[in-house]
Amino acid sequence: MATLLKELPSFSTLLAAYASISAMAMLIRSILNEMVPEKMRKYIATKFTELVSIHFNSDFTFVIEDRWKAADNQIFRAAEVYLPTRVGPSSDSLLVGSNDPNDPTAPIKRSIPPDCTITDDFEGMRLKWSFSSIETKKYYVPNKRFFSLTCKKSDREKVEKKYFPYITKIAQDILNKHESLNINTYDQECSMWESAVFKHPATFETLAMEPELKQFIMDDLDAFVQRKEFFENVGRAWKRGYLLYGPPGTGKSSLVAAIANYMRYDIYDLQFQSVRNDADLRRILTSTSNRSILLIEDIDCSTNVSRDRAKPKEIVEEEEDDEPGPNRSAFDPGVTLSGLLNFIDGLWSSCGNERIIIFTTNHKDKLDPALLRPGRMDVHIYMGYCTPAGFRKLSTTYLGIKDDKLFGSIDDLLKSVEVTPAEVAQQLMISEEPKVALNGLIEFLNMKKNKVEENEAEEEEKSSKEKEAKKKKKTVERQNSMQAAETDTRCIYLT
């Protein structure tokens, strides 16, 4: 120990060394000042400060808000899906719940509560997540929600380039695999989409439609999914619009459910009455997720949206006055057609991918031609009355039979009576015994046929009576005018 102490330099030696180093530093500094241009010196100084701060002040925080430039923030969404899978022993709380009323034993769903902290490890980095929600007092966005992700400053680039794409991919995989679909309805009070589990039995298999039309729709959906690159190359938003039209009870809603089940897409069911104005509409629509169906049912009932702009305003007002009921809603929405169309194929349409937009209507003729223009709604599908092929599908689904000797008479009746698949389905549900149900259906169809024939006969009688009355009126008028002419002539003669 004593030898070791002896070998240490003395205090005066250290002082001398410090003095000479300082002198050397000053000398180097003045040489640098003389020789290196100011810009270069500043650059070196900044780099040096950066290097020091990286080593000594090591934390960096990413703030990920739920909205990004008027649209849903996809990194936020990815984090929302990904983080519940990373809840480990270090986390102190977790939101759990279940929203499947049909299955109380369904696995619980997890979500991150406010102020909860989650630690994640990725390629040697330690990443700390926390979630916060603050009130904004703005009616259209009552809460601002955001995640904070803290990492080492030196890891910042790696987080941006590798970690974010990684969690986005994992979240997408989770969403693709999730078993249950959701149906979202817009809650005007909270300005949020309310989600519920969507379990609808309708599939393309159960739909009573012409097989060719069914196949056409399925092929169209398949082609849509596979054409991501095509849409990018031609500079179009990756969307597909379907207009389903036809009388009530012909299966428009069932087709929407079948499309959702086929594509495994969530549904966003939008009631126009709940939209305040165009700005509100934009916000609502941009907070829907990719791989989803935006459904607007009975579009003809939203007068502002469906009004035929080709007609003069006075005519439209007159028509509306004549026609109370669903077409003239007490809650006329504040949304305009242009607001809706701007979203469908305007600039807003580029927000999001893999979207299907479905409009349904019972009165296609009442829709604005601008809504029907080619390119707006890509496919128009007519859902018509029950055909023999449709009936066969319904009998397979409801009675479990593909053929019966009563089918022939039912086919004949279906060719002459307009009956909806909903009506046929209702008759088939009357009994589990096929014979009873089929005979019930025949009776129902005959009753309908007789009613139609009676109505036609009545109409014919009415119109022939009207014709007769018109004829009589004309004869009387002619006689009166002849008499008048005679009187006039007499008068002229007399004068």
Ligand SMILES: Nc1ncnc2c1ncn2[C@@H]1O[C@H](COP(=O)(O)OP(=O)(O)OP(=O)(O)O)[C@@H](O)[C@H]1O
């Ligand atoms: N084409 C169909 N195939 C199978 N079932 C159908 C079909 N059409 C109607 N149905 C049956 O009738 C019920 C009502 O049909 P749905 O609500 O789909 O008709 P819609 O055309 O949407 O009617 P609305 O215009 O009144 O909304 C469904 O629950 C379904 O059971």
